Amino acid sequence: MIPKTMSAVLLTGHGDMDKLAWRTDVPVPQPKPGEVLIRVAASAVNNTDINTRIGWYSKKVEVATEDAGSAQVDQDDASWSGVPMQFPRIQGADACGHIVAVGEGVDPARIGQRVLVRNMLRSYVGFRPYECWTFGSEIDGCFAQFTVAPARETYEVRCNWSDAELASIPCAYSTAENMLHRAGVGAERVLVTGASGGVGSAAVQLAKRRGAEVIAICAAAKAGEVRALGADRTVDRDADLVAALGRNSVDVVIDMVGGPGFPALLDVLRPGGRYAVAGAIAGPICELDLRTVYLKDLTLHGCTFQEDEVFENLIRYIEAGEIRPVVAKTYPLAEIARAQRDFLSKKHTGKLVLIPPQVQA
Template sequence: MSIVTANSSSSEHRIEIPELMAGVLLVGHGGFECLQYREDIPVPRPAPGEVLIRVTAAGINNTDINTRIGWYSKAVKSGTEAGGKEGFQIEDADASWSGVPMSFPRIQGADCCGRIVAVGAGVEPSRIGERVIVRNMLRSYVDYRPMECWTLGSECDGAFAQYTKAPSRETYKVECDWSDVELASVPCAYSTAEGMLHRAGVKHGEHVVITGASGGVGSAAIQLAKRRGAIVTAVAGASKADEVWALGADRVVPRGESLVGHLGREVADVVIDVAAGPAFPELLDVLRKGGRYAVAGAIAGPIVELDVRTLYLKDLSFFGCTFQDDAVFENLVLYIERGEIRPVVGKTYPLKSIVEAQQDFLSKRIGGKLVLVIPA
């Protein structure tokens, strides 16, 4: 049996959709064994206000791994890498973005690119056929309450499957000459980076320090900060320096070396941080009085040493960045269509090779975005 596109009266919109699909199920918190590739997963059906998307590409992100290994639990004190393979010993109750137990099995995947193949009640059938990306921080499911959202692939199923569904008003048609793989590199990393720059109010001519600069969010932040006319100092592994320079960084500081030693004290207006960890105190040292610190990750470790005197004597502003204003994702679509940004793709993989993709991601050997290509 098959289903056909909803709300479709004309034959040109009648597209047969199978009842079962291939996808990767996360069956619990833990190691790679918790990722199960299956070909008998029911295809979702769009509810009112939703669209059904035939997924063509889905990016790999740190949050996918963090969710799998239970890193979001407050019981975990180390960086992602420590539990990237086997996971952590945790209580499941607080091991998700929202701090409530995950629902298993779950199809992960915050980065979705594909084409709309069916629509639910209340959605124009004319949307069928559009090439789209999905906002990864979904607000429809929480009635657009302030500072609340669901994450695609965490609180609801995501893009690591042949089909997924999403709210129509948070599914964006994109018209550009990019490949599907390139588009699938954008939603999570670029919205996270743009969200931090937006929250910190980065302006033309300001000096911005970006940590984790060779990773997905960091490399996006370099491009987006340069788009705003900022001066960028990027912190990255020495082996990735050439890649970071190519993204537009004005200066590159090797990860592990003293940031103060390279830059001096009180020279930066803004720090965009996804690393935290032992280097955190120096990030505040390089900020000018009145500087701003924005953070959306802690890959080097979530527990840091903070001298509160530095915070208040320098009149610093701190921004924790998860929730994103609507303008953040809408602006990204405009940047793409205007040709103002372009992601760097490092490697692609078939969906069934998701474990290999995550292993490569954790190794940090490959620069650029790692993307799963979803077969028809």
């Protein structure tokens, strides 16, 4: 039996942890035509959760995520889509769970399937190119016991992974796979920044799957763990990158970090090299010498929108046993503030995962 109310974390506005409200009386959402109702089993923590909460996407913010808590935010552009956020909002981009009900037009045989939801949703914008809604931003996500999602963007997954492992996939791995897809990565030399984080660790595995030689930038204390993920070499994040690798020494850069280290990333790219970015945790404002770009014939890829095949490929990789995420720690959903503090401390490798109270439905 599906209850009428559920436990959930409500984001009540842009700000500090006090904007995360744990509630036990939130109405269970009802699936509309074309949607499914999912009992959430696990949902991972992502940088975008924190960026959205603090309003980091506002163009007024020019500092790193960890420094942006007291930054001035323009409420009108502090979201993925550049329009005002609607509060309260249930965040959470990584829905792993089971379908327990379906809306009109959805095959009831899908009830009972263990599923993942594509985090960059195209259904709500008519599948137009370069448009999407982010699960947990423009629409309620899965920091709750139940969530709804478009049936055609909810994928059954058959594997022996834990729920926490599956919940590590949607946001981090689709972000990483999308960058590799856009940059056309093959059997070549790839440099991955932030390689111990969720997206970075995913990029290491996914690049190796494509036959790449992977050089990973991370803290020295995490180098062993990152090499265990498949990195061929690690470079300390505080090292002089040009001195360590040499100019024109890599084919592709996969970057989630940005910030003051950005110019060196272009220096180590070979002529004709490609740079792909989908984050800027060290800061969004960078120094760019356009002469480096045009004299070296570089291609720069900004990566948010995802073609359908990106997420569909991930499901195929999971079921074929070609990738496996690292879960650093799990937390009860009610302890989301502790999980986000631990996330910001960057002492872990892999993913932090939230587990909601389990209910029978």
